[in-house]
Amino acid sequence: MNLTQRISSALAMMFGGGAQLSNRNGFIDGAMSHWNQSVAAPATLAASPGTFTGPIMWRAGAGTGGAGTITVVDLRTSADLAAMEGDDTNSCFKMVITAGSTGTVAARSCGAFFQHIENVARYAGKSVTLQFKLKADAPITIPSVIASQAFGTGGAPSATVVFDKAVSWAVGTSFKKFSVRLDVPSIQPKTLGTAGGDYLEVGFWLPPGVTTTGLYIAEAQIEACSPGANPATDGTGGAPTSYEHRGFQAEQARVSRFFRAIQTNGASFSGIATGASDAFAFGQTLNPPMRATPAPSLTGSWSYTAPAGNSGAVSVIGVTPDMWYLHASGGSYTAGQTGYFGSSAGASVILDARL
Missing domain, CATH: 2.60.120.260 (Galactose-binding domain-like)
Structure with a gap:
């Protein structure tokens, strides 16, 4: 032995x-x-x-x-x-x-x-x-x-x-x-x-x-x-x-698996308008996946800016245990037109699947 x-x-x-x-x-x-x-x-x-x-x-x-x-x-x-x-x-x-x-x-x-x-x-x-x-x-x-x-x-x-x-x-x-x-x-x-x-x-x-x-x-x-x-x-x-x-x-x-605080800290993300009032940006594939579909939230200040200068309210949508997206709504966009999502210093995407 x-x-x-x-x-x-x-x-x-x-x-x-x-x-x-x-x-x-x-x-x-x-x-x-x-x-x-x-x-x-x-x-x-x-x-x-x-x-x-x-x-x-x-x-x-x-x-x-x-x-x-x-x-x-x-x-x-x-x-x-x-x-x-x-x-x-x-x-x-x-x-x-x-x-x-x-x-x-x-x-x-x-x-x-x-x-x-x-x-x-x-x-x-x-x-x-x-x-x-x-x-x-x-x-x-x-x-x-x-x-x-x-x-x-x-x-x-x-x-x-x-x-x-x-x-x-x-x-x-x-x-x-x-x-x-x-x-x-x-x-x-x-x-x-x-x-x-x-x-x-x-x-x-x-x-x-x-x-x-x-x-x-x-x-x-x-x-x-x-x-x-x-x-x-x-x-x-x-x-x-x-x-x-x-x-x-x-x-x-x-x-x-339970909690992620993804600190964007002033970073910008490319987005594309899919309609007059909707724009999306791919967020992140989560590996390993989270325990369950998390509750998403944002900290700090976020904005979406289109070429014409139209902004919209930003949220996290399309959340699954292994993926999330950024979404802007309420602006005035042109479908197919690109823009960008901006975040303030110290901003984060919060994904919470704690028990």
Whole structure:
């Protein structure tokens, strides 16, 4: 037996068989390093626990009655970098809660940080270790992890299954790994939605009523473990391992299936009028394709200018998981006449297929 086989055998015995040597982390952007656009200032947290804040893979919220912000902290010149295990861990998220939530954990309405993992069958009927590295400006205790299975949309999908788990993670002022074992329910004989969009939801709830000048979140990981792994809920549960470093390029490829911010930054695109009030420009073929047809939008200022100087409102249309186009309408064009689409400095095409 060679060295690789011996390591595989040892891991299988430790973690219940079938443990992966790589690609074991079920989260996308566990290193919190793939913020797809520059963020000059903290983004405001919505009250809803399930809201995307900025162009990230993670959802966060201040909870009912709460208020706060989230931003990225650069760790490259910080002493905190020594606590990180991944070679690509250069940043973390910082949540600031200025008004404590009046919601409750039981009602799933307090502050939260979590991710929707594509495919509700992921880990179904198995046990996993959920882990985060956390610190806070002042001690704070995380009361519960978030865990649920959603079965998609369309048709008559089964109701969401919630299996949140109470924990007592005493977060201090230095980064520390907190982990817990989750036993994920089987999804048989559940019914999936005909339009897709099913997912496994995992993260943690913030304590109701609590404010903080900084809760810092880094190196999130979820991976399969033995059902006999440590059941402790004090932050030492499950079978935690070192954070998996997949590399920036591999991680960005995962992110791009869900979210793309294509920065045009003042570029111009040739277009052609197909009628008196319609002009088009080919945008881009997306490779690899996105998870599903994304919701398109534009940031910055855009215009379409025809030779006669007639402009029109610009939008993104013809969007599929692997293609998008620019479209101008409302001008006065001549069919077959060429023009150009112009964008302002810092402008972007946003394609959002996040769960």
